[in-house]
Amino acid sequence: MTMTIRFPLRATLFAAACALGLTFSVTAPAQAQVTAFKQAVAEAAADDDSIAAFYRQRDYQPIWTAEGEMARTRRAALLDALSGVSVHGLPEARYGVAALKARMAAVRTTRDLGEVEVAMSRAFVTYAKDVQTGLLTPSKIDDGIKRKVPLHDRTAYLTEFADSAPQAYLRALPPVTAEYRALMKEKLRFEHLIALGGWAPTVPGSKLEPGDTGTAVIALRDRLVAMGYLQRSATRTYDKPLEQAVRKFQLAHGLLADGVAGGGTLSEINKPVQERLKSVIVAMERERWMNRDRGERHIWVNQTDFSAKIIDHGRVTFETRSVVGKNVPDRRSPEFSDEMEHMIINPSWHIPRSIIVKEYLPKLRNNPGAAGHLIITDSRGRRVNRANADFSQYTGNSFPFDMRQPPSSRNALGLVKFMFPNRYNIYLHDTPQKSLFNREVRAFSHGCIRLQEPFEFAYALLAAQSDDPQGLFQSILKTGVETKVELETPLPVHIIYRTAFTNEQGRAEFRRDVYGRDAKIWDALNQAGVALGTVQG
Structure with a gap:
């Protein structure tokens, strides 16, 4: 032809x-x-x-x-x-x-x-x-x-x-970060585990603790051995090595590391390999979303880890616990990147309009003296005399006043806040509610990020522009006067959400999907054609 x-x-x-x-x-x-x-x-x-x-x-x-x-x-x-x-x-x-x-x-x-x-x-x-x-x-x-x-x-x-x-x-197209490379390796490792049948059988029961014996303890031992947290052994007792293995697992999954396999810990231990693989694949997609210059020095806030870090040349130089937004529709902390420009020492809390109309206006309608720690001002900044005000006449749309809490140790923002002006009105700040940092899941705020060690965080930031950052900060703090301190070099801030990330050894750690966002991402990836095998375990 x-x-x-x-x-x-x-x-x-x-x-x-x-x-x-x-x-x-x-x-x-x-x-x-x-x-x-x-x-x-x-x-x-x-x-x-x-x-x-x-x-x-x-x-x-x-x-x-x-x-x-x-x-x-x-x-x-x-x-x-x-x-x-x-x-x-x-x-x-x-x-x-x-x-x-x-x-x-x-x-x-x-x-x-x-x-x-x-x-x-x-x-x-x-x-x-x-x-x-x-x-x-x-x-x-x-x-x-x-x-x-x-x-x-x-x-x-x-x-x-x-x-x-x-x-x-x-x-050169994919992210060239160490994190992306490590996630790729972990993806292959989990796929290999699935091909071999997954981890050992799941652990029955609702709680196991040191001293326990029996088949559930054996199942816990075998599961932790398969996951790499425990050396092989024939023990049938919840002994010291098993307790230490549980602690290692808890630390790698953002759990309270008490060595007791309670309900929350067992729930995470019993997650199948496939669920962990999904988290890794989602983390790879998220890493691609941030395929950009993040700054040689930057702030890294992982909402699911409830942590805030300062990263210098790829190394964590400061880390503290954080509290993020409560898991309700109008309080969840958003994910975005911006630049921190300044901090305010002895801040006033200028209450967002949404909080005024939802939380304080109903109280003021019933009692003009409610929330007496807050100052109410008119459009010209003049203080409103509560005794002469009739708040019952206002709705959420017509309320004409602003409200603020002046600087004090009881201020909702604590004694310092860190500003990166953005359309979402989100920033990092101190808080008088210190007990919240002892919680395992720390989602309590209106959306902003609260820091456990805000003073130390400020010292670390000011160290780039002062020979005595602590002395500078404390001297301003002692005045009690609201003071703005500019950062000589604006610092990139990345508020992220990763349920899977890798540690210094390149192994994946996991956190709970507190807002359900990663589940949504996986569903979208799956609809686009990303699929896993069928082996469970």
């Missing part, structure tokens, strides 16, 4: 066609061939502005289907990357690599060739965006995820790739 075409087939497509028993003869003038190819590319790319713009800029010259070694290298590099997307927790079916290969093998005409050229560009830009900045759009998952993803221009992907070494460019 002989077929006449109007554009030279590149070597790989020619070989594929020959394997089907076809032969070719090129008869049309070169200019007609080129014109037909350009028309085919233009039509195939017409519904994608970014790809269409790329080909217009280069007069429709091909990058995938051209003759020569470079085009072959590009094709091979892309097909190799698309065939390995599962290592990133991305769905293979999304990129249609099998269909793409079939189309390449089925090229018969110049139009076919132009359509394959565009199809490869579509697959490339889709993969490049997904592996660099995430498969999902965060704001569509949960309204508390305010994360702005650093999306790259789709036309620029193609332009950069055309001017780069193909394999090197593709390798």
Whole structure:
């Protein structure tokens, strides 16, 4: 069988066609061939502005289907990357690599060739965006995820790739952070565990403690051995090594490390490998959402870990416990990044409008003297005489006053707050409610982040601009006067939400999904084609 075409087939497509028993003869003038190819590319790319713009800029010259070694290298590099997307927790079916290969093998005409050229560009830009900045759009998952993803221009992907070494460019797309690499390794480890049947059988009962014996203790021992928290042994008793193993597990899962396997601890111990793998894959997606320069020095607040850290050149130099927003619709702390500009020592608490109308206005209607520790002011900043005020006439929409709590040790913000002005009115601050930091789950605030050691946090920040940061802070604090202290170098703040992250040894640690956000992300990933095996345990 002989077929006449109007554009030279590149070597790989020619070989594929020959394997089907076809032969070719090129008869049309070169200019007609080129014109037909350009028309085919233009039509195939017409519904994608970014790809269409790329080909217009280069007069429709091909990058995938051209003759020569470079085009072959590009094709091979892309097909190799698309065939390995599962290592990133991305769905293979999304990129249609099998269909793409079939189309390449089925090229018969110049139009076919132009359509394959565009199809490869579509697959490339889709993969490049997904592996660099995430498969999902965060704001569509949960309204508390305010994360702005650093999306790259789709036309620029193609332009950069055309001017780069193909394999090197593709390798540089995913996050290059140590965390992403460690999560990838943990993903493979958990997948291997699933293939082997998972961990040992689950542990029965509601509580086990030192001194207990029996089959439940044996199950606890075997489960912790399988998880790597305990050396193999034949003990049937909840002995000291088992107690220490329980403590290690508790520390790695954000639990109260008392060595007692109570209900909460057993619930976490009995989570199947697949659930942990889901958390790791979600964490990889979240890491892609933050594929950006985070700052050599930055603040890292993980809501699920109830912690706030200062990171210097990749190393934690300060860490303290935190309290985050209560798990109710209008109080959950949002996720976003910003820059800390200053701190306020001896702050006043200017009460948000939402809190005024929901919490204080009902009380004032019943009793004008309610919440006497708060100062009520009018639009001109004048103090309102409560004795002469009739608060019963106001609704949430018509209440014309502001309310604030002046500086004091009983102020809701404590004695210092750390400001990174943002549209969500979220900041870090001290609190007089110190007992909350002893809780295992610390979700109690109106949305802001409370710190257990705010003074020490301030010292660490001021150390970058003062030889005596503690002395500077304390001298201002003692005045009792509200004082703004600028940070000479604004500091990036990243308020994140990770139920899985890795420790210094590269092993995954896990936290509870306090707001249910990661469950939503997994559901969205699953709907997009990300799937796990069926083994439980």
